[in-house]
Amino acid sequence: MDNSMKIPEYQLFIQPLDLSELRKDIWDDDPIPAKLTINKRKYDIDIAYRGSHIRDFRKKSYHISFYKPSTYRKAKEIHINAEYKDPSQLRNKLSLDFFSEIGCLSPKSQFVYMKLNGKNEGLYLELESVDEHFLANRQLPQGPIFYAIDGDANFSLMSDLDKDVKKSLNLGYELKYGTVQDELFLQKMIVEINTISKIEFENKIVNYIHVDQYLRWLAGVVFTQNFDGFVHNYALYQNSETRLFEVIPWDYDATWGRDVNGRVMREDYLRIEGFNTLTARILDVKTFRRQYKNLLVDILNNKFNVDYLKPKIQGMHDLIRPYIQKDPYKKDDIHLFDEEPEYILDFIEARANYIREKLDTLD
Template sequence: MDDPVSAKLTINKKKYAIDIAYRGSHIRDFQKKSYQLSFYKPSMYRNAKEVHLNAEFKDPSMLRNKLSFDFFNEIGCLSPESRFVFLKINGKNEGVYLEIESVDERFLLNRQLPKGSLYYAVDGDANFSLMSNLDKEVKKSLKLGYEKKYGTGEDDERLQELILAINTISREEFEHEIVKYVNVDKYLRWLAGVIFTQNFDGFVHNYALYRNGETGLFEVIPWDYDATWGRDVNGEIMREDYLRIEGFNTLTARILDVKTFRTQYKNLLEDVLNSTFNVSYMKPKIQEMHDLIRLYVQKDPYQKDNMAVFDEEPAFIMAYIEARGNYIRSQLGMLD
């Protein structure tokens, strides 16, 4: 069911009238559901009109989404705020959830960012290409793959101009022309975030596009990052060398075809490896997050019988960071 239903929500004894709906596609078949909440009386909660509650059902650590959003923020990307909550529905424990900020007009206002358009990449056609990723034919519309969250009809035209420019600017002109459409520094930081966390779907899905209304430049915002840090969408182990450092999608390929941008990207990867993506820096963050929710995971009806695995996950994630970091270092020469 996609239609929301009315509900009453109590947070720390304060009552809210809300609409609630299931969120996600395949995840709604899981025992533990994920939800989208819209507030209408009062109309705001923590400066938000809408929040998402993610069950993190396939992530045995329950940490990966938040770990990813925090990581993206630290390396200089726009990223949703998130925090853990414990949910009860009709008096029954539903367990630990990750409350995620909605990427909408409030997202921009809360950061004092210029007004601009926001689009969600909803399927594999959000690949920055003229060709469909789904049926391998020329797209009937350059808006395919995107759902407008905030903006106007004129913004739709700007989005289509972006896709057309990415695919038609000549190789000789690309370095000087693409900067009129894309904030390349921000794009490379997002690309680095996808590469470090190893979100395989992140190049054509699991992101939002923001066009800054003042600069006219697009940048990318991460979304749905639970299948990361060494595990895939089913919670199975993903090898540390599964995702190449050059990434995928048409825009990434064209940007990394430019030596100036490629060098900038290589230097960024080295900086992040030395400052952020390493065990000594990440270990206390991972352990603190794990300790914060452990007592509540024990009360989660869907997770309480898996505490042994939950307690092993911080070490698993740190082993991934070590192995992935070593792999990325071994591949940096590919960017020369």
């Protein structure tokens, strides 16, 4: 990474009355109008708080929609994440970049420095929205996109939340882009995942799931150790040409050896086979299991190791350190920030060793 790079400054202006309205109810998703200046160019935007548990934090995260001009860098909306509980501020970006490098569709991200009505708000991570613009910017066929919004997005007929039969197979998913027909096809796929016989599964599941891509996504979740990643923290995209579903990761700050609250998560916390009904059924097929094992070995050798990742981690750390020193929410914890690259590298080594030791279980 070129450390001479400057992080862009986003100057946000919200009228005082609108700002009071925004702060009055942090759980209100209704946006308020605002202005955003980037590189001396002004944008009229709508802005709201984003996330679930993260809305309670002192440093808020935002969802921004552009309406004049109507796009920014070919995007209609962006997400601005505080990464408040991650002492490194790196994990989400490091994860999403890692997914991209191992062959998954993954949102682009960049660090930005925010000011609100002239006051420093600190370092943020800007995340690309997974929507029709995400597809167009990659020259991918348009197709439905579903967000996995809670634990019911588990590819099962049973609810993860109340441990009962689901009242609707749409539970756990929010249609971000697409039609009612697309929702019906998703329901049909979930039924098939759960009812195709074991003997037919290998030949039939490939009509619904891009299996190679699914295994790459599974490997990404397993390597980064995102415990929630199997029933949450993802989007589903159905390529309209192949009719196959692919999985796109989302919100990957609870990774690389820390949980959602920033606490230590041991390197053996998440098993090599992962979770959820679809994963279990795919890995029950010997051909797919061997394919997954070979993929893990390839990633261990080429992408998930200290030699490969250390320059990336150190480069990101060096890039954002001057901005952490100015961040009103993080500057007093700069000593913790400085310890994190070594902590992440120790996790990578330990996690890689754990995965290598477990590879034989996939035979």
